[in-house]
Amino acid sequence: MTTQHDNDFTFNFPGLTQVGFQERDHSISSGQPYGGVSIKNSNTVTIKAGRHKTSQVAHWFNDAVYGGGGIALTYSDTSPEELNFAVRGTLTLVINNITYTAQNFVLAQGSTTTGGNNWWLGSAQMSGITHSDVTLDYATAIVKATLGYAVDIVTEDPVGAIEDTAKLIVAAVQKHKVGSGEVPFTLNTSNSAVELLLFQVSENHDTHGSLTGTYTAP
Structure with a gap:
């Protein structure tokens, strides 16, 4: 049975008052539900999606950040092998009343061997x-x-x-x-x-x- 989850990722910057994310495109494992992107509590991006990791999504992520890079929790991780989903779009951060914008920013989620979920960030300009x-x-x-x-x-x-x-x-x-x-x-x-x-x-x-x-x- 496939289940759609609220997958939350929070941005913490000094002076940050608002996050925005306008989706351009996404990739999700075959057969999994996808409900889009929304903002919660001003600084959290919520991606409504199922959780099942595949290499197909990881390949999409790696192609999306090609020419730049991706990062995860461990500094030595530079590219994922399997992911649940990945979303690319325009990220905006309002910090100290100035709006900062990055095109084609990618957020993605995978899972660890211990059963938890891990996140990836990336951009062709990272x-x-x-x-x-x-x-x-x-x-x-x-x-x-x-x-x-x-x-x-x-x-x-x-x-x-x-x-x-x-x-x-x-x-x-x-x-x-x-x-x-x-x-x-x-x-x-x-x-x-x-x-x-x-x-x-x-x-x-x-x-x-x-x-x-x-x-x-x-």
Whole structure:
């Protein structure tokens, strides 16, 4: 018997007041019910779907984030082998009265050998952090790779911002050695800037995150 569940994933960012998610497309294991995406309690994305993992959904996820990356709770996990479902769409986060937007953000759920459910985040514009011992040089490379996805941001502005962002990443990953990834978001306050957001997956079906730097095209 197949059962549709409310699968909740919560975003925790300092200053976050509202999450939005506009679905573009999804993948779910054959024969499983799917009821779409909604928002609960301002910061939780609810995906109504059945839970049965297959490689078909994992392949869809990996294709959806191709060119970027995916993250799960364990930092060494870079791509799933089986998933229950995956949803791709536009993610918006209202933080300190500014709306940050990322296109083609992917949320997915699988299951563990102990019977629990685990979550994956990903994007074709995500730079995943795949080492627990993150150096400043490694974090700097992550920042530059993430800025590379924002084609209109062609130089570092202000000067020194990349190193500042890298230091924030090092501090965050040293504090929480979990799956982490950096994604560029556009801002509703500027047509020529991006904000780099760091996501860190939690074992409590949520992600903690932080703003790590605003970059403006010259």
